[in-house]
Amino acid sequence: MKTTRAILALVAASLLPAVAVSALSTPIGRDINFPGNYDPSKAAAIRKVIQDDRFKFVEGTVSHWPPDWGTRLSYSGDARSLNEFFESLRRLKGISLRAILYHGRDDELRRDSAWQLDFSHARPNQLTVYVNRNARELDFKKVKLPKRTKGSK
Numbered sequence: 001m002k003t004t005r006a007i008l009a010l011v012a013a014s015l016l017p018a019v020a021v022s023a024l025s026t027p028i029g030r031d032i033n034f035p036g037n038y039d040p041s042k043a044a045a046i047r048k049v050i051q052d053d054r055f056k057f058v059e060g061t062v063s064h065w066p067p068d069w070g071t072r073l074s075y076s077g078d079a080r081s082l083n084e085f086f087e088s089l090r091r092l093k094g095i096s097l098r099a100i101l102y103h104g105r106d107d108e109l110r111r112d113s114a115w116q117l118d119f120s121h122a123r124p125n126q127l128t129v130y131v132n133r134n135a136r137e138l139d140f141k142k143v144k145l146p147k148r149t150k151g152s153k
Helices: 002-021 040-050 079-090
Strands: 025-028 056-063 071-076 096-102 115-120 123-132
Touching: 040 079, 079 096, 079 115, 079 123
Parallel strands: 096 123
Antiparallel strands: 025 056, 056 071, 071 115, 115 123
16 A cells, blocks of 8 residues: 555656646746747847836746747836836837736735736737736826827727
């Protein structure tokens, strides 16, 4: 009986690395999982913004779902911080910016961050910022959403 338990424990332990490797999303720090052929100067410019200590990083996730292969970075902060984040992203050359307002959760089961930055392999020259309308720390009267530019949809 003890031998059977030991064998089962050994088999289960040997399968754990395979489960972790095949996960459909994995945590990431203050970085983006850029495609291998991504322009290094654009990647450096984006990293300069996302790693700026002015913006309070909460957590990051990489999705391993094709074709998106997205990276989502979560931040918290007030309207001033979000406005500075938008301004910094707007200065990036060759990168478009889109903002999406959504009603995130803020209850005992889950607390969504104030905003999230999304990078997608399917749209490598566009960054999307999801702004949580239910974020307690954001005063929406003070949030300055990016203005539409010519050619934006």
